[in-house]
Amino acid sequence: MNIRTGQGIDFHRLQDGLDLWLGGVKIPSTKGCVAHSDGDALLHAICDALLGAAGLNDIGHYFPDNKEEFRNIDSKILLGRTIDIISGKGYRVINIDSTICLESPKIAPFIPEMKKSVSEITGLSPDSVGIKATTTEKMGFAGRGEGLFAIASVLIEKI
Numbered sequence: 218m219n220i221r222t223g224q225g226i227d228f229h230r231l232q233d234g235l236d237l238w239l240g241g242v243k244i245p246s247t248k249g250c251v252a253h254s255d256g257d258a259l260l261h262a263i264c265d266a267l268l269g270a271a272g273l274n275d276i277g278h279y280f281p282d283n284k285e286e287f288r289n290i291d292s293k294i295l296l297g298r299t300i301d302i303i304s305g306k307g308y309r310v311i312n313i314d315s316t317i318c319l320e321s322p323k324i325a326p327f328i329p330e331m332k333k334s335v336s337e338i339t340g341l342s343p344d345s346v347g348i349k350a351t352t353t354e355k356m357g358f359a360g361r362g363e364g365l366f367a368i369a370s371v372l373i374e375k376i
């Protein structure tokens with residue numbers, strides 16, 4: 218059995234007037250993430266966890282934020298390509314777990330939709346995709362609403 222674990226973390230600044238994308242779902246919000254792509258921190262953390270588990274380079278290596286090709290790109294496409302990359306190395310995803318940390322808006326109502334979105338891209342069943350939400354109890358940059366971050370862990374196996 219060749220099972221490997223990976224972890225990923227992603228931070229983005231929040232700014233008024235931008236769309237907020239998390240887990241491939243557009244969340245109603247007055248603020249969104251500042252990014253070259255759509256700024257979906259959860260999907261970016263999952264991509265990094267998958268790439269790390271396979272012993273590959275990080276997300277910025279495969280999808281550089283100075284390339285026009287990736288401007289405003291839907292991060293669901295990046296996750297799909299990441300799955301293709303690790304599949305090409307002979308790996309399949311077993312499960313994903315993740316946490317999103319932000320002060321507001323409350324994202325719990327959108328978690329089932331995010332799970333569905335991530336499971337559709339990765340080919341996992343929704344019960345193999347963990348997504349939780351938390352806050353920093355008003356401490357630090359996340360607590361002040363200046364930014365958010367997401368953490369992901371994955372297990373993959375060599376087929």
Ligand SMILES: [Zn+2]
Binds near residue numbers: 258261
């Ligand atoms: Zn990101």
